[in-house]
Amino acid sequence: MSMQRKIAVLGGGAWGTALAANSRRAGHDVSLFARNSDTVSEINEARKNSRYLGDVILPEGIAASADAGAVLDQADAVLAVIPAQSLGKALGELRQVIPTAAPVVLCAKGIEQSSGRLMSEVAHDALPEHQIAVLSGPSFAADVARGFPTAVTVAAGNENTAAQLARVLSGPAFRCYSSVDVKGVELGGAIKNVLAIAAGASTGRGFGASAQAALITRGFAELRRLAKTLGARMETIMGLSGLGDLMLTCSSPQSRNYSYGMALGRGEDLTGRPLAEGVATAPIASELCRKLSVKAPIIDATAALLDGRISIDEAVEALLRRPLKNED
Numbered sequence: 001m002s003m004q005r006k007i008a009v010l011g012g013g014a015w016g017t018a019l020a021a022n023s024r025r026a027g028h029d030v031s032l033f034a035r036n037s038d039t040v041s042e043i044n045e046a047r048k049n050s051r052y053l054g055d056v057i058l059p060e061g062i063a064a065s066a067d068a069g070a071v072l073d074q075a076d077a078v079l080a081v082i083p084a085q086s087l088g089k090a091l092g093e094l095r096q097v098i099p100t101a102a103p104v105v106l107c108a109k110g111i112e113q114s115s116g117r118l119m120s121e122v123a124h125d126a127l128p129e130h131q132i133a134v135l136s137g138p139s140f141a142a143d144v145a146r147g148f149p150t151a152v153t154v155a156a157g158n159e160n161t162a163a164q165l166a167r168v169l170s171g172p173a174f175r176c177y178s179s180v181d182v183k184g185v186e187l188g189g190a191i192k193n194v195l196a197i198a199a200g201a202s203t204g205r206g207f208g209a210s211a212q213a214a215l216i217t218r219g220f221a222e223l224r225r226l227a228k229t230l231g232a233r234m235e236t237i238m239g240l241s242g243l244g245d246l247m248l249t250c251s252s253p254q255s256r257n258y259s260y261g262m263a264l265g266r267g268e269d270l271t272g273r274p275l276a277e278g279v280a281t282a283p284i285a286s287e288l289c290r291k292l293s294v295k296a297p298i299i300d301a302t303a304a305l306l307d308g309r310i311s312i313d314e315a316v317e318a319l320l321r322r323p324l325k326n327e328d
């Protein structure tokens with residue numbers, strides 16, 4: 001039986017376009033909803049999305065449109081690639097035109113600042129009749145758009161749905177592992193963005209690789225504690241969507257969160273920078289940890305730093321001066 005499906009992608013930014021390219025290479029019929037008419041014509045006519053992906057040439061046959069209803073019509077699966085803080089509103093507006101039989105795969109990484117909800121909770125509330133899944137893992141849009149080898153995790157509450165989506169979304173160079181741990185997969189993606197800002201700030205401030213390794217490792221301990229409290233599986237946190245994405249994002253200036261942190265650390269002007277999801281997630285992640293009595297000094301310090309409540313040097317001093325403790 002042919003695996004060809006109609007995949008509808010919502011969001012014409014870097015990641016939406018890259019996932020559309022991947023789905024096309026996997027042999028699917030792909031339509032992409034972008035709000036910006038210049039983006040729509042550039043994808044359709046020049047097979048490019050230069051604003052977000054520079055000179056990458058996309059595969060033939062991605063049908064971009066600013067008409068969400070047309071994009072979603074007859075879709076077998078929907079990839080929601082809209083930034084975390086806008087996802088709830090966007091899905092609410094599109095509810096009537098998303099086919100109820102189509103699983104909705106959430107690809108944003110963040111926690112909703114106004115409510116503290118994870119993306120799957122936001123989506124369940126906006127689309128109570130739909131099956132919700134999450135795709136996350138170490139995957140820069142530019143790499144995926146170019147067809148470089150990448151591996152991610154696709155999670156859904158139903159094991160068969162997760163496995164089926166992993167089969168459908170895997171491409172020649174894009175390997176999807178399946179999971180039923182939706183919460184674990186999305187927590188890793190949301191928290192690594194906050195930790196990447198911290199790691200970038202440390203580098204930008206001029207601290208060495210030792211500080212970097214300490215931040216990543218102790219930040220990972222905070223992610224593990226939060227995930228355990230929320231009932232996620234440790235295997236997930238140790239996997240692609242947790243440790244894997246943390247390693248990628250905290251070590252490469254290709255990450256917008258890491259480079260946001262670097263600019264912060266260097267004292268540069270932060271206006272007009274590309275999307276860095278960790279900026280909005282940091283305060284609510286810190287608040288969530290406080291409410292759940294999860295110790296998260298690095299997440300807290302990152303939120304305080306972003307808020308202008310402390311300087312980097314004050315944050316580092318406060319972190320180092322905490323009472324000595326067991327490494328757990």
Ligand SMILES: NC(=O)C1=CN([C@@H]2O[C@H](COP(=O)(O)OP(=O)(O)OC[C@H]3O[C@@H](n4cnc5c(N)ncnc54)[C@H](O)[C@@H]3O)[C@@H](O)[C@H]2O)C=CC1
Nearest residue numbers: 011012013014015016083084086090107108109140141275
């Ligand atoms: N860029 C990357 O390498 C990766 C990004 N992600 C995640 O994917 C999400 C989206 O990121 P990017 O595409 O990279 O961001 P981006 O800034 O490149 O693009 C965001 C796109 O969403 C569109 N958008 C915003 N609100 C919308 C709405 N209400 N309806 C329709 N479209 C809307 C914008 O017009 C823009 O085209 C983020 O949560 C990010 O963390 C995940 C993995 C990799």
Ligand SMILES: O=C(CO)COP(=O)(O)O
Nearest residue numbers: 137138139140255256257
């Ligand atoms: O999520 C990503 C890689 O897995 C992309 O990271 P940035 O949003 O920091 O660029």
